[in-house]
Amino acid sequence: MLQAAVALADEVGLSGFGMRPLAQELGVVPMALYKHVANKDELLDGMVDIVFGEIELPEADHDWRSTMRKRALSTRAALKAHPWAIGMMESRHPGPANLRNHNAVMGCLREAGFSFEMAIHAYSVQDAYIYGFALQERDLGFETPRSAGDAARRRAQTVDAPDDYPYLLEVVTRLPETGYDPAAEFEWGLDLILDGLHRLRRRD
Amino acid sequence: MLQAAVALADEVGLSGFGMRPLAQELGVVPMALYKHVANKDELLDGMVDIVFGEIELPEADHDWRSTMRKRALSTRAALKAHPWAIGMMESRHPGPANLRNHNAVMGCLREAGFSFEMAIHAYSVQDAYIYGFALQERDLGFETPRSAGDAARRRAQTVDAPDDYPYLLEVVTRLPETGYDPAAEFEWGLDLILDGLHRLRRRD
């Protein structure tokens, strides 16, 4: 049932998702769902934990940097597959997959020699970047290099007086040419952050 | 009317916000609102642009780094005052304040000598971090040092088997002691990113 709920939300988005559509999908009357979950909120909790379960757990036998890098890419992949989850990953009652994930990430940093304060800093900046990037990617519609250009052009056409915004104009004209690649963009920022953490850590 | 809508959303949150409550607040019947906006979506567009309007515009006469730092702090402040806007800043039809803001940020970077590609990178990583941090701050309930500790403790109590998650346990026990300060945390990550950009820029 949770699987069906996730699949439905993937298809129709968060706004189209609900108890009644889900019931229909399962060939059942809406109230039947309430035999398995207390309410819609609890259902969403379970769905978010499924998404957490799709994120690769950090493994202990690599260096912290490549481990963190892998889990960042994996997290982005999960959020890309389930865009409806982006705003809910940290806001809901945490499930077991959520706890395992956070525990493993924190464990990776601490075992790598990060001080407690430093580990908190590192965790915070990485997660903020990952979630924020996923949010932008979803909202701006920059899915692929091609669609990024299309989205940029579409935005440009809705602007009344483009000449008032010369720098924006440059973006929407040059971005399609240069072939913006969201995956590469994500890794660029991620590496900038990991570089920064690497440098600061050596100073301990 | 837009002002009233923003104020109401600030009070009751996005879930409690709607045409009917807003109409009641204004002492008017719900359908009266539709003389001023086409629908709820357009209303939200306007509200988001008000939030954009509260973000200080970068000024041209400072160096790029302190300018970007100021606008990041200002953006966080606006998002903190209007948490309901966090997931909507880049997803809706852009209004004039939005365009002015993006144009000014891009202009600051380009005038400071960033190449086009580099400016895109810099913009992307900064905005992802700002929006992501705001999202986490809202969802985790880390408003002040004190409430951050409370939130951590509360989370800890809802976990079934805390001993399975030793590193998580360390977080929820030590965070309240160390006096986690979200504002300081935000600036820590922001400076890490700005440092990275500064270093990369010199290499051009």
Added chain:
DNA sequence: ACTATAGGGTGTACGCCGTACACTTGTCAA
């Protein structure tokens, strides 16, 4: 073999939501 129990599905109904559509009212220009 008979019955009690419980887990899952059903049907109805209530109060929310956004909003389409037809109507009234107040104001000001021609």
Added chain:
DNA sequence: TTGACAAGTGTACGGCGTACACCCTATAGT
């Protein structure tokens, strides 16, 4: 005086989450 137009009103429809009472069926205990 009249006509147009901006602003507010009332009713109604279809969708939502879900409370509550009911039913069916499979199993367990006697």
